Amino acid sequence: MERAIEVAKNSNREIPVGAVILKNGEIISSAFNQKEELNDITAHAEILALKRAAEKLGNWHLDNCEMYVTLEPCPMCAWAIINSHIKTVYFGSYDANYGALGSVIDLRKIANSKLNVYGGIQEDECNKILKNFFAKLRNVK
DSSP states (O other): OHHHHHHHTTOTTSOOOEEEEEETTEEEEEEEOOHHHHTOTTOOHHHHHHHHHHHHHTOSOOTTEEEEEEEOOOHHHHHHHHHHTOSEEEEEEOOTTTOTBTTSOBHHHHHTOOOEEEOOTTHHHHHHHHHHHHHHHHHHO
C-alpha cells in the first residue's frame, strides 16, 4: 500500500488515487488517475494499472495478481478487476458514494466472483490524501 500511496501523490491535478499490481510479490504495474491529463473518462488508476499489467504479462488474465489501491474501486473499475481475474484487492479509503466492492454495492455478488477484498488498509493516510486534495480544490475556486 505504501507504493500505491506514493503513486497517488503524483497525480497532480487529478483526484489522488494510486493503484499498484503485484505478481509473486513483484510490482508489475502502477498508475494514478489521468482523466484530466488524457481527457479520458476511463483513465482511472485501476484501469490504467490493469492495462499496463496485461501489456507486461502479454495476457489480460491477471491470475494470481494482487492490486493495492488507495480508494475503493468504482463500478467500472471493480467490474474490470473482476473480469481480469485479479486474485485479491487491498484498498485504503472506503468510497461511500461509488464504492463497488462492498460500500455501496458489491459487484462480486453479481458476478459470482471469488475475488478477495480487504478494505481499510492504511485508511487514515489514504483519507488524508483525498481530504487535502479536495480542501485545496475548494480554496482555489
